Amino acid sequence: MDFALAVLDMAGTTVADDGLVVRAFTAALDDLRVGDAERPRMQQYVLDTMGRSKIEVFRALFAAESDAQRANAAFAAAYDELVGSVVPIPGAEDAIRALQEGGTRVALTTGFGAGTRDALLDALGWADLADLTLCPAEAGRGRPHPDLVLTAVLRLEIDDVRTVAVAGDTTSDVLTGLRAGATVSAGVLTGAHDAAALTAAGATHVLDSIADLPGLLGHR
Structure with missing residues (x-):
């Protein structure tokens, strides 16, 4: 796919x-x-x-x-x-660029408010990295509701939710992806929740890091 x-x-x-x-x-x-x-x-x-x-x-x-x-x-x-003091997860920026170069658009989402989100992006030098960034106030409801994913689908004019992949370190991220109809709703092991929790939430895949996502989606 x-x-x-x-x-x-x-x-x-x-x-x-x-x-x-x-x-x-x-x-x-x-x-x-x-x-x-x-x-x-x-x-x-x-x-x-x-x-x-x-x-x-x-x-x-x-x-x-x-x-x-x-x-x-x-x-x-x-x-x-x-x-x-924040730093990127190792390989995260390369992964985002690899996805984009392979034809996959990237939306960054967060549970933070817009001001905190923007401060975080500025600190990382990522203000122009993703195709879209969203916080709950811009989507309607936050995780585990599907709104963040579905808002990204609408704003980026994606034709089919089955061509969407979602990745995050929490059970709420996994549930958001599943409820939005994404084919891939992957948990990653670099944050809050462990493999058992992510699997129990229904993760389609559990990855060691976001750096593994391009390979999962067929990008080199």
Whole structure:
């Protein structure tokens, strides 16, 4: 099959996370003065829901919308302070270029807000690398809903969802791909979730790294 589109996650998949997301979440909990008794539950929820829209995660953790918005803003501010230290996953940029050279368009997606997404792209020098970048606010809903993938399909005028491949490091990435009808919904082992979790979520393939995706899709 000729794949027309690859939809790739950012943090943990194409971009090394190195604990930055967890550190930013911790800063958000500090900002709201969350007590020690509540932190373990909240931190576990953050780990379990890696890849999802950050504001939706905070809405699940805090009953008041004002608290969720405050936590989301604190998270974004903390991550933006750390973003200068981010680096690509080894081979990620080469993989993206190989896909494009082989005729597969590339969309980068994230659960971050647009400002954090753009800061991350600027720090990496990737502002013009992908054919499209999307965050949840630009698609309707974040992962594990299919919206990010389907929005990429619509914006890039892809004719058939069966020519789409999705790759990410979380179960939410896998579910997003499956729910969008992608033929390939691959998990990668460079981020939040392990092979057992990705397989249990229904991953069509489990890859050591995003660097393996071009080969999977028939590109050299």
